[in-house]
Amino acid sequence: MSFISYSFLLFAAILLVIYYSIPARGQWLLLLGASYCFYAQSGIENLVFILLTTASTYIAARLIYRAQAACDRKTAKRRSRIWLWLCLGIHFGLLALCKVRFTFQNVLLPMGISFYMFQSMGYVLDVYRGSIHPERNPFKLALFVSYFPQLVQGPISKYQELAPQLLGQRCYNGKQVSFGLQRMLWGYFKKLVIADRIAVAVLALKGPEHTGLAFLVLSCFYAIQIYGDFTGGIDIAIGLSEALGITLPENFVRPFFSKNIAEYWRRWHITLGRWMKEYVFYSVSVSAPMRRLSKSARKKWPKFGKRLPVYAATFATWFCTGIWHGITPNFLLWGMLNGLVIVISEELTPLYQKFHSRFPWKSKPWYGALEMLRMFLLMNLIRIVDLFPNVGECFRRLGTVFTPASVPFLELGLGVVDYGILICGCAVMLCVSILQEKKGSVRQLLWQRAGLRYAVVLGLLLAVLLMGSYGIGYDAGNFIYNQF
Amino acid sequence: MKKVKFAVALGAAFIVLILLQMLLVPKYMLHSQEGALIGEYYDNAGSNDVIFIGDCEVYENFSPITLWEKYGITSYIRGSAQQTIWQSYYLLEETLRYETPKVVVFNVLSMKYDTPESTGSQSRREAYNRMTLDTMRWSSSKWNAIRASMTQEEKEKEALLTYIFPILRYHDRWSRLTREDLTYWFGRDTVSHNGYLMQAGIKPFQAAFQEPPLADYSFGENSWNYLEKMRCLCEKRGVQLVLIKAPSLSPVWWEQWDAQIEEYAKQHNLLYINMLDHQREIGLDWTTDTYDAGLHLNVYGAEKASAWLGKLLADKCHVPDRRDDETLAAAWSEKAARYYEQKRRLENEKN
Amino acid sequence: MDKLMGILLELNPDIDYEKETALIDAGLLDSFDIVTLVSEIDDVFGVEIPAQALTPENFNSAKALYGLIRRLQEC
Numbered sequence: 027m028s029f030i031s032y033s034f035l036l037f038a039a040i041l042l043v044i045y046y047s048i049p050a051r052g053q054w055l056l057l058l059g060a061s062y063c064f065y066a067q068s069g070i071e072n073l074v075f076i077l078l079t080t081a082s083t084y085i086a087a088r089l090i091y092r093a094q095a096a097c098d099r100k101t102a103k104r105r106s107r108i109w110l111w112l113c114l115g116i117h118f119g120l121l122a123l124c125k126v127r128f129t130f131q132n133v134l135l136p137m138g139i140s141f142y143m144f145q146s147m148g149y150v151l152d153v154y155r156g157s158i159h160p161e162r163n164p165f166k167l168a169l170f171v172s173y174f175p176q177l178v179q180g181p182i183s184k185y186q187e188l189a190p191q192l193l194g195q196r197c198y199n200g201k202q203v204s205f206g207l208q209r210m211l212w213g214y215f216k217k218l219v220i221a222d223r224i225a226v227a228v229l230a231l232k233g234p235e236h237t238g239l240a241f242l243v244l245s246c247f248y249a250i251q252i253y254g255d256f257t258g259g260i261d262i263a264i265g266l267s268e269a270l271g272i273t274l275p276e277n278f279v280r281p282f283f284s285k286n287i288a289e290y291w292r293r294w295h296i297t298l299g300r301w302m303k304e305y306v307f308y309s310v311s312v313s314a315p316m317r318r319l320s321k322s323a324r325k326k327w328p329k330f331g332k333r334l335p336v337y338a339a340t341f342a343t344w345f346c347t348g349i350w351h352g353i354t355p356n357f358l359l360w361g362m363l364n365g366l367v368i369v370i371s372e373e374l375t376p377l378y379q380k381f382h383s384r385f386p387w388k389s390k391p392w393y394g395a396l397e398m399l400r401m402f403l404l405m406n407l408i409r410i411v412d413l414f415p416n417v418g419e420c421f422r423r424l425g426t427v428f429t430p431a432s433v434p435f436l437e438l439g440l441g442v443v444d445y446g447i448l449i450c451g452c453a454v455m456l457c458v459s460i461l462q463e464k465k466g467s468v469r470q471l472l473w474q475r476a477g478l479r480y481a482v483v484l485g486l487l488l489a490v491l492l493m494g495s496y497g498i499g500y501d502a503g504n505f506i507y508n509q510f
Numbered sequence: 511m512k513k514v515k516f517a518v519a520l521g522a523a524f525i526v527l528i529l530l531q532m533l534l535v536p537k538y539m540l541h542s543q544e545g546a547l548i549g550e551y552y553d554n555a556g557s558n559d560v561i562f563i564g565d566c567e568v569y570e571n572f573s574p575i576t577l578w579e580k581y582g583i584t585s586y587i588r589g590s591a592q593q594t595i596w597q598s599y600y601l602l603e604e605t606l607r608y609e610t611p612k613v614v615v616f617n618v619l620s621m622k623y624d625t626p627e628s629t630g631s632q633s634r635r636e637a638y639n640r641m642t643l644d645t646m647r648w649s650s651s652k653w654n655a656i657r658a659s660m661t662q663e664e665k666e667k668e669a670l671l672t673y674i675f676p677i678l679r680y681h682d683r684w685s686r687l688t689r690e691d692l693t694y695w696f697g698r699d700t701v702s703h704n705g706y707l708m709q710a711g712i713k714p715f716q717a718a719f720q721e722p723p724l725a726d727y728s729f730g731e732n733s734w735n736y737l738e739k740m741r742c743l744c745e746k747r748g749v750q751l752v753l754i755k756a757p758s759l760s761p762v763w764w765e766q767w768d769a770q771i772e773e774y775a776k777q778h779n780l781l782y783i784n785m786l787d788h789q790r791e792i793g794l795d796w797t798t799d800t801y802d803a804g805l806h807l808n809v810y811g812a813e814k815a816s817a818w819l820g821k822l823l824a825d826k827c828h829v830p831d832r833r834d835d836e837t838l839a840a841a842w843s844e845k846a847a848r849y850y851e852q853k854r855r856l857e858n859e860k861n
Numbered sequence: 862m863d864k865l866m867g868i869l870l871e872l873n874p875d876i877d878y879e880k881e882t883a884l885i886d887a888g889l890l891d892s893f894d895i896v897t898l899v900s901e902i903d904d905v906f907g908v909e910i911p912a913q914a915l916t917p918e919n920f921n922s923a924k925a926l927y928g929l930i931r932r933l934q935e936c
Binding site: 308320339 | 888891892893895896897899900901909910911912913915916
């Protein structure tokens with residue numbers, strides 16, 4: 027069941043009504059049932075997959091916990107480590123197998139597998155590290171693994187923050203439900219009005235005849251598409267969850283306002299970044315081999331040696347982030363490029379500092395804008411790699427950027443009206459982002475002004491209804507991140 | 511206070527949506543008038559002795575006015591563009607809720623389409639579905655007709671809901687609205703004459719259409735099913751079912767198809783008339799009686815075809831002459847006046 | 862404690878470590894700083910900070926960090 031289907035809206039509406047009319051202690055069971063309905067509706071084999079993952083996660087966490095209780099600390103550590111690695115090996119092996127089959131045999135991935143696998147493994151790792159106690163009730167764990175709003179494209183939650191909410195009891199709160207629905211509407215606006223409209227031009231611009239300037243236009247269009255698509259989908263997920271009284275972690279904090287790539291990655295797909303940081307970056311950077319490497323490196327180059335483990339961990343993290351997206355050369359390259367840019371900018375820090383002490387522009391607004399533009403363009407170039415599975419093709423196109431060529435805007439499948447809608451839509455997104463940056467939640471601002479709020483909601487509703495790319499004659503398909 | 515405000519906002523939103531929907535749906539008043547046909551029936555239901563069902567070969571080739579004037583036969587054509595046999599069946603089912611005619615005439619050309627996929631271009635199929643189904647009144651017949659008619663794309667996109675709320679289907683028409691949409695925002699005209707859509711142009715038939723022979727001429731299982739359902743329904747309601755093949759030269763009506771219908775009719779004791787075999791008796795002249803080189807008849811051809819078929823309906827099916835009924839006569843003379851007025855107007859435009 | 866302050870000031874001399882209690886939550890130290898900090902602490906105190914101890918609670922203030930080091934030294 028896709029978020030952009032009528033049946034999903036109907037499903038959500040029915041769920042909300044039942045959810046707030048049954049005794050609150052049954053709410054979590056209802057959510058579990060609803061999650062499985064949601065899943066089964068998209069194919070029964072999806073359900074089998076998530077049930078197996080739930081069972082193995084439950085068992086692994088219990089085994090690790092029991093092993094840790096052994097009286098001898100050394101044995102405890104050894105045993106729990108064996109269970110952990112077995113668990114991680116099986117799950118990530120399975121995930122990798124699915125991804126390989128997806129890449130080479132075109133077998134569809136079980137829905138949302140990359141997301142719930144990571145969330146489950148985060149849980150197992152937290153149990154291993156002793157941060158949490160494993161759940162005793164398998165059904166309660168099942169709800170944490172398969173809670174449906176976040177299943178298909180995240181955000182990836184941590185057990186500590188999500189489970190207590192899922193298992194708690196909630197009564198109807200009009201403001202909360204209203205906020206949730208408003209956020210869903212905003213998500214649909216970004217997805218249907220903007221992302222799915224510009225998707226047509228992105229697809230056309232990928233054609234081999236478009237070189238030169240068109241390549242740059244493609245990179246900008248793709249940035250808009252993926253922003254609308256991914257943040258829109260997350261808004262729908264978080265919004266629905268909010269209407270259910272459950273707060274999911276934010277996945278985006280206006281990423282295009284970042285001034286450098288490292289900051290961008292703290293504001294874009296935050297929950298995946300957090301997972302990678304906690305379980306890959308830190309683990310690698312403080313692991314025993316790294317410490318040894320760092321010690322010997324520091325003898326040779328005292329300054330650089332200190333940074334070496336950080337850099338190694340950065341690349342390891344980006345390698346994992348790359349293959350999380352797909353086991354193809356272009357995603358690996360994409361990951362490495364991100365790592366490379368972050369490491370280079372870290373190495374250049376002294377240079378920047380010198381520059382800033384010579385030219386005190388850093389606090390000037392125009393300089394900030396320039397930095398954002400630089401980040402935007404740089405990120406666009408890196409992102410282009412995931413548009414072309416063929417890396418060679420990508421570089422060939424990049425090579426033509428400076429050859430003169432006109433961009434046939436009106437031959438890309440979009441008309442003047444479409445461009446008008448896109449420009450207005452992007453302007454609205456920009457204004458909302460600036461407002462959020464300066465004044466915080468827009469919904470909160472509107473809450474005291476009922477008349478204005480109704481007008482805004484109706485306007486947004488009409489925009490989605492009338493300008494959305496949905497229904498017969500529109501090719502726009504699913505969310506980009508549903509394929510991971 | 512808060513609740514009142516909310517209710518007012520909700521009501522306003524509802525009204526805006528209704529008005530928008532009325533504005534956005536296609537009107538079929540000036541262009542693609544065949545889209546308006548199905549909805550025009552309801553004001554004319556109740557007193558028809560003959561009901562035609564089928565595709566363009568019924569609503570372009572037969573004129574109820576001629577049937578009335580020559581034989582006193584009251585009739586209505588429930589035809590629509592590329593009407594498939596499942597649509598015909600459900601339209602018949604619906605019609606029988608409003609009245610019980612003596613005879614139902616079904617044009618068998620649509621037997622050749624076994625599924626929505628087999629009708630060719632799917633986007634056109636979808637447009638034709640809307641033309642047939644959008645103006646049907648709500649009943650289980652409409653619901654079932656929609657479910658039977660949806661194309662693959664419609665099913666994938668859950669179009670069922672868009673038949674309930676057509677604004678979801680036509681949401682993007684705001685950028686293509688014309689004066690027609692404003693003129694007919696709140697009301698429609700009648701475009702047909704009891705389901706007959708008048709054409710007065712002339713484009714002579716020139717050469718036989720070349721259609722490649724088929725690998726398999728047998729009609730599909732689905733088509734047979736619906737024909738059978740149609741027959742049983744008529745039998746149950748005591749209505750005589752007459753199968754015809756209207757006199758259109760294209761698309762080709764293959765001999766092998768003809769034989770299958772012949773066989774079916776014989777088996778169930780039905781009247782089947784292939785009007786292509788009676789062109790001379792009808793008096794069709796393909797240099798003057800068609801407006802699109804043999805696909806459909808124009809008004810002159812339709813009048814001839816109706817005169818011929820009417821005699822047959824009166825003689826063989828004993829459809830009564832109602833010209834003595836004063837109320838009916840008054841109503842039909844009004845219809846006839848409109849008919850001749852349009853005919854005159856079209857002829858003037860032509861010259 | 863003084864040794865720890867030395868390490869911290871070397872990382873970023875502009876922060877008031879005596880008072881600041883949201884080094885991580887406010888984004889004053891990023892993950893690069895944390896890893897550097899871990900290896901410095903290893904050098905100076907001879908304490909290996911494990912990955913699971915890398916949480917905001919342990920790194921949000923100099924005091925919390927010192928507490929962590931003391932705990933690890935004890936066991």
